[in-house]
Amino acid sequence: MFRTHGMNLAYKYCVGEGLELGASIHNSFYLSNCPNLSPSDGTSYLFERDLLDYQRYQANYIDHSGGEMAPVDLIGDFQNIPKPDASLDYLVSSHVIEHDPNTFAAFIESDRVLKNFGVFFCIFPKRIAAQEDRFRRLTTLEEMIAAHDSKLGMSDMPPETWRDHYQVFSLQSMIRVVNHLNQQRLGKWLIECVEETDSKVGNGHTIVLRKYDQLAESRWPDDESFARDFFGAWEAGRPGEALAMLKISLSFNFFDPVKLHLAGHLAKQIGDTSEAIEFLRQALIIEPENEAFRKEFFEWSGAVYANPVL
Structure with missing residues (x-):
């Protein structure tokens, strides 16, 4: 049976006591102290439909891979994580959040169970990863707001589309979700880093978020005060700050190309070259004809920039 390797980015950010949502043996992160949460284990279940869903998936999985299913340690899903408030150091999820009909509720539940400074490490599929998604439009922010306002949950979903891909994201549309949650004080998510193409399997996007309880209070009231504090730290030789x-x-x-470009330079200065390249890539997505950015991208990555947005 084919098994993937681990993921260096996950090893960097997923430290301590964690939980994985929807783990699979063939795509393991190989993280210690990280039990697996799933809607069913073949006996117990969150919703009755989840038991049938598990049994069908298990039969198909064994037929095609000849392997075993990942053991399930806890029963739940993105809207029902059976952990106390502020109890986890990290949550990791790969190709799961698109199966939740209420993206905002998934983020809010993740916020609830994470400690302050805890990490939400999320990989989600590119819109061309699944054949059935290739010609679907992206889920709009307005649709996700409406799902949250109506308290949409799995109990509202018809059986014929049970835990299908309810959402289709690009990396940029997911980042807009995070920006909106923070702006509306529905979230406290510091964007640590992103990958336009995940370094795990390569068919998804990665976003690494850190819960920061003081995020709203740390926001600068205007560009002038931000520039004063930012350049003060830079000129004082404090690149990490x-x-x-x-x-x-x-x-x-x-979506500020100047700040993304600066973030790239600072990440590179402190030795995070791969993260620096991703910040610069996002700046180029916004300004694809910026020749200075393109030259730096080639110098840093050894590759000519090509717009990756699908």
């Missing part, structure tokens, strides 16, 4: 300031600002408005 300056980068943290940029990440706070980008967590409310990620």
Whole structure:
């Protein structure tokens, strides 16, 4: 049976006591102290339909791979995580959040169970990863707001589409969700880093978020005060502090090519070259004809920039 390797980015950010939502043996993260949460284990279930769903998936999985299913430690899903408030150091999820009909509720539940500074490490599929999604439009922010306002949950879903891909995301549309949650104080998500193409399997996007209870209070009231504090830290030789300031600002408005470019330079300065390249890539997505950015991208990555947005 084919098994993937681990993921360096996950090893960096997923430290301590964690939980994985929807783990699979063939795509393991190999994280210690990280039990698996699933809607059913073949005997117990969250919704009755989940038991049938598990049994069908299990039969198909064994037929095609000849392997075993990942053991299930806890019964639940993105809206029902059976853990106390502020009890986990990290949550990790790969190709699961698109199966939840209420994206905002998934983020809010994740916020609930994470400690302050805890990490939400999320990979979700590119829109061309699944054949059935390739010609579907992206789920709009307005649709996700409406699902949250109506308290949409799995009990509202018809059996014929049970735990299907309810959402289709790009990396940029997911970042807009995070920006909106933070702006509306529905979330406290510091954007640590992103991957346009995940470094796990390569058919998804990665977003790494850190719950930061003081995020809203840390936001600068205007550009002038931000610039004063940011350049003060940079000129004083504190690149880590300056980068943290940029990440706070980008967590409310990620689509600022100047700040993304600066974040790239600071990440590179402190030795996070792969994360630096991703910040620069996002700046180029916004300004694809910026020749200075393109030259730096080639110098840093050894590759000519090509727009990755699908």
